[in-house]
Amino acid sequence: MIVQGHHEAEARRQAIQTAIDATRSASERNRYGQFATPNILAVEIARFVASVMDTGTVGVHFADPAVGTGSFFSAALETWGQTRIRSAIGIEVDPAFAEAARDLWSDAGLKVVQGDFTRLVGDRIQLPPPNLILANPPYVRHHHMNRTDKQRLQLLARQMTGIQVNGLAGLYVYFLLISTAWMEDGGYAAWLIPSEFMDVNYGAALKCFLTDRVTLIRAHRFDPHDMQFGDALVSSVVLVFRKAPPPPTHTPEFTFGGSITDPCAADRVPLDRLRQSRKWTAFPRHATNNRHTLSDEGAPTLSGLFRIRRGIATGHNKFFILDRTGAERRDFPARYLRPILPSPRFLKVTVIDGDDDGYPLVVPQLCVIDCDLPEHLLEHRHPALWEYLRTADSLGVKEGYLVGKRRPWYKQEQREAAPFLCTYMGRGANDKQPVRFVLNRSRAIGTNLYLMLYPRGSLAAMLREHPDRDVAVHELLGRVTGHELRGVGRVYGGGLNKIEPSELGRVSAASFVERWPQLRLSVWRENTPSLFD
Ligand SMILES: C[S@@+](CC[C@H](N)C(=O)[O-])C[C@H]1O[C@@H](n2cnc3c(N)ncnc32)[C@H](O)[C@@H]1O
Numbered sequence: 126m127i128v129q130g131h132h133e134a135e136a137r138r139q140a141i142q143t144a145i146d147a148t149r150s151a152s153e154r155n156r157y158g159q160f161a162t163p164n165i166l167a168v169e170i171a172r173f174v175a176s177v178m179d180t181g182t183v184g185v186h187f188a189d190p191a192v193g194t195g196s197f198f199s200a201a202l203e204t205w206g207q208t209r210i211r212s213a214i215g216i217e218v219d220p221a222f223a224e225a226a227r228d229l230w231s232d233a234g235l236k237v238v239q240g241d242f243t244r245l246v247g248d249r250i251q252l253p254p255p256n257l258i259l260a261n262p263p264y265v266r267h268h269h270m271n272r273t274d275k276q277r278l279q280l281l282a283r284q285m286t287g288i289q290v291n292g293l294a295g296l297y298v299y300f301l302l303i304s305t306a307w308m309e310d311g312g313y314a315a316w317l318i319p320s321e322f323m324d325v326n327y328g329a330a331l332k333c334f335l336t337d338r339v340t341l342i343r344a345h346r347f348d349p350h351d352m353q354f355g356d357a358l359v360s361s362v363v364l365v366f367r368k369a370p371p372p373p374t375h376t377p378e379f380t381f382g383g384s385i386t387d388p389c390a391a392d393r394v395p396l397d398r399l400r401q402s403r404k405w406t407a408f409p410r411h412a413t414n415n416r417h418t419l420s421d422e423g424a425p426t427l428s429g430l431f432r433i434r435r436g437i438a439t440g441h442n443k444f445f446i447l448d449r450t451g452a453e454r455r456d457f458p459a460r461y462l463r464p465i466l467p468s469p470r471f472l473k474v475t476v477i478d479g480d481d482d483g484y485p486l487v488v489p490q491l492c493v494i495d496c497d498l499p500e501h502l503l504e505h506r507h508p509a510l511w512e513y514l515r516t517a518d519s520l521g522v523k524e525g526y527l528v529g530k531r532r533p534w535y536k537q538e539q540r541e542a543a544p545f546l547c548t549y550m551g552r553g554a555n556d557k558q559p560v561r562f563v564l565n566r567s568r569a570i571g572t573n574l575y576l577m578l579y580p581r582g583s584l585a586a587m588l589r590e591h592p593d594r595d596v597a598v599h600e601l602l603g604r605v606t607g608h609e610l611r612g613v614g615r616v617y618g619g620g621l622n623k624i625e626p627s628e629l630g631r632v633s634a635a636s637f638v639e640r641w642p643q644l645r646l647s648v649w650r651e652n653t654p655s656l657f658d
Contacts, residue, residue: 130233131199131202131203131233134199134229134230134233135164135199135203137229138164138194138195138196138199138225138229139164141194141225141229142161142193142194142196142225145194145221145222145225146159146161148221155265155269156265156269157218157219157263157265158191158262158263158264158265158296158297159193159219159222159263160261160264161193161194161196161261162193162196162197162261162317163196164196164199164200166317167196167197167199167200167259168200168203168204169384169385169386170197170200170259170315170317170363170365170385171197171200171201171203171204171205171259171315172204172386173315173343173365173385173386174204174257174259174313174315174365175204175205177313177342177343177365178313179311182256182313184209184210184211185201185205185209185210185211185256185257186210186211186212186213186253186254186255186256186257186309187201187210187212187213187214187255187257187258187259188213188214188215188216188252188255188257188258188304188307188308189214189215189216189258189259189260190216190242190246190258190260190262190300190304190307191216191217191218191242191260191261191262191263191300192215192216192217192222192223192226192235192237193217193222193226193261194222194225194226194229195215195225195226195229195230195235196261197259197260197261198213198215198226198230198233198235199230200259201213201257201259202233207233207234210234212234212236212253212255213230213233213234213235213236214235214236214237214238214252214253214255215230215235215236215237215238216237216238216239216240216242216245216252217237217238217239218239218240218241218242220239223237223238223239224239238251238252242300242303242304243277243278243281243299243300243303246281246285246303246304246307252307254307254308254309254312255307255308255309255312256308256309256311256312256313257308257312257313257314258304258305258308258312258313258314258315258316259314259315260300260301260304260314260315260316260317261316261317261318262296262297262300262301262304262316262318263296263297263300264295264296264297264318264319265295265296265297266295266296267292267293267294267295268526270295270296275292278290278296278299279292279299281299281303282299282302282303285302285303285306285307286302286303286305286306286334286338288302288330288333288334289330290302290330291326291327291329291330292327293325293326293327294322294327294328294330294331295319297316297318297319298322298328298330298331301316301318301331301364302331302334305334305338305339305368308368309368310368310369311367311368311369312367312368313365313366313367313368314339314364314365314366314367314368315363315364315365316363316364316365317361317362317363318361318362318364319360319361319362320346320360320361320362320406321360321615323344323346323362323404323405323406324403324404324405324406324615325615325625332399332405333400335364335366335377335399336371336396336399336400337370337371337400338370339366339367339368339369339370339371340366340367340369340370340371340372340375340377341364341365341366341371341375341377342365342366342367342377342378343363343364343365343377343378343379343380343385344362344363344364344365344377344378344379344380344405344408345362345363345365345379345380345381345385345388346361346362346379346380346381346382346406347360347361347362347382348381348382348383348389349616349617349619349620349621350619350620351382360616360617363385371396373396374395375396376393376394376395376396377393377394377396377399378391378392378393378394379391379392379393379394379405379408379409380392380409381409390409390410391409392408392409392410394408394409406615406616425633425634425635425637425638425644425645426630426631426632426633426634427578427629427630427631427632427633427634428627428630428631429581429582429634429644430580430581430582430584430634430637430644431545431578431579431580431581431584431630432578432579432581433576433577433578433579433626433627433629433630434540434543434576434577434579434626435549435573435575435576435577435625435626436540436546436549436570436571436572436573436574436575436576436577437465437493437537437538437540437570437571437572437573438527438538438572438573439493439527439537439572440522440525440526440527440528440531441517441520441522441525441528442572444517444520444522445493445494445535445537446465446491446492446493446494446572447462447491447492447493447494448489448490448491449462449464449484449489449490449491449492450490452492452494455509455510455513456509457494457507457509457510457513458507458510459482461494461495461496461498461507461510462492462493462494462495463492463493463495463537463568463569463570464479464482464483464484464485464490464491464492464542464567464568464569464570465491465492465493465569465570465571465572466485466487466491466546466563466565466569466570466571466572466575467487467488467489467491468572468574469548469549469551469561469574469575471488471489472487472563473487474487475561475562475563475564475599475603476563476564476566476596476599477563477564477565477566477567477569478566478567479566479567479568479569480567483542483567483568483569484567484568484569485565485567485569486567493537493570494510494514494535494537495535495536495537496510496533496535496536497533497536498533499533500533503533514535517534517535540570540577541570541579542565542567542568542569542570543565543570543571543577543578543579544564544565544566544578544579544580544588544595545562545563545564545565545577545578545580545595545598545599545602546562546563546565546571546575546576546577546578547560547561547562547563547575547576547578547602547624547629548560548561548563548574548575548576549573549574549575549576549623549624550574550621550622550623550624551621551622552619552620552621552622553607553611553622554607554620557607558603558605558606558607558610559607559610559611559614559622559624560610560614560622560624562599562602562603563575563599564595564596564599566595576624576625576626576629578602578629580598583643583644584598584637584644587641587643587644597640598637601636601637601640604636605632605633609632609633610622610624610629610632613628613629613631613632614628614629615628
């Protein structure tokens with residue numbers, strides 16, 4: 126009887142979820158991280174937690190700190206049944222979702238508290254500690270969080286867990302840490318969160334937490350090529366852990382692809398190994414996992430030959446990047462326009478020559494406004510450019526995070542043109558390079574859709590002496606295998622690969638040293654900097 130009622134309620138929940146989602150714009154949903162968990166996945170997660178739970182756990186005290194319409198509560202009901210769930214609480218900031226969850230589930234015992242979980246969590250009367258948390262927290266990225274809120278959350282996380290969260294971490298990191306501090310010792314938790322923390326520097330605190338503070342039972346990553354749940358979940362991981370210090374010999378299980386109950390690959394990874402690994406997506410090892418930790422730490426890498434930087438983030442490309450002829454026609458002063466490459470999508474060549482003004486001989490020819498004159502001087506000296514810049518107010522350009530903190534707001538980050546560039550993201554399987562390397566003989570810089578490679582040390586010296594060797598350097602960059610590039614970078618939904626400067630820097634430079642043995646010193650110097658400091 127209960128099960129029958131539950132299935133009806135679940136069907137209604139799905140209809141209400143779809144109806145509310147339809148009333149929200151994509152940007153609203155992004156701001157609050159509103160992407161619901163498909164019920165089939167929520168049930169699978171709940172069942173897995175039930176299968177690993179200590180048999181001594183008699184009654185379940187359920188909580189979901191970001192409950193939405195209650196996909197996880199529904200799954201808990203299906204898994205444990207209403208009688209084993211002694212109490213249940215869901216917190217939701219959005220009144221429409223909170224109302225829906227209350228309507229759907231209060232008869233089944235869910236208490237819904239409307240409000241911001243991170244502000245309510247200190248209130249132990251309203252929010253008594255649970256012994257089970259199933260959650261898909263809001264995936265709000267750090268640049269959508271304002272500074273005061275970030276500082277408040279950092280302080281809260283520090284007070285509740287002693288952990289200092291990096292300012293680049295998204296809201297989900299705070300949710301996980303704070304919620305775990307809230308729950309009872311010995312309780313169980315399952316979190317569906319983005320997997321990026323597994324590979325990036327700002328994920329370090331969370332990784333330490335998972336190896337040292339709780340007993341991580343399972344980390345299951347979805348296969349980025351498997352779109353069974355659409356685009357939203359492909360770069361996600363499900364973490365299941367117990368709030369208890371891990372036994373020293375504990376070995377969490379890392380699984381990948383397929384489903385949680387029937388993964389395509391599985392590995393048990395000792396805690397010490399995890400503590401030493403920069404990239405957790407290297408686990409489990411399997412035939413198609415080309416993400417590996419460098420086995421030969423002393424080997425020469427590209428960071429010894431190039432200083433690698435991301436291209437500039439203008440804060441609003443449409444506004445700051447203009448067609449060159451258009452800008453010249455409007456009489457904008459040439460000294461405040463810098464040549465810039467078109468987006469990789471429009472760049473059809475991999476060798477770029479420059480014209481007499483340093484503009485790349487490509488179509489379209491673009492420039493970026495980059496000016497350091499204060500507003501009052503600009504208005505006086507270059508009225509045409511000033512008139513254009515004034516339209517930024519009505520377009521909302523200055524409200525952006527980057528533009529808002531620049532002085533003056535139309536001055537760009539400073540970059541020299543780089544003779545080599547690499548696209549920041551792309552697709553490609555097996556040996557195909559997911560990104561493209563470009564040889565740039567113009568004075569154009571790149572946006573942040575490119576990485577800029579500046580030769581350093583003995584490579585810079587060699588190119589000064591033999592400028593024509595740029596072609597051979599470009600050719601060697603083009604020979605880095607797709608496997609290696611994907612191995613150092615990250616994979617996102619649908620097999621999209623991205624590569625950050627430090628990641629590209631870890632690619633092997635062995636072929637360069639083989640070709641020009643004099644480069645060895647530069648490479649070695651980079652790998653053992655303390656000897657030379
Ligand atoms: C990713 S959705 C998950 C919803 C639901 N748990 C599920 O699995 O389908 C995250 C939910 O958190 C809510 N949310 C965002 N910020 C919140 C906050 N500070 N406190 C409580 N809920 C929040 C959003 O409105 C959204 O409904």
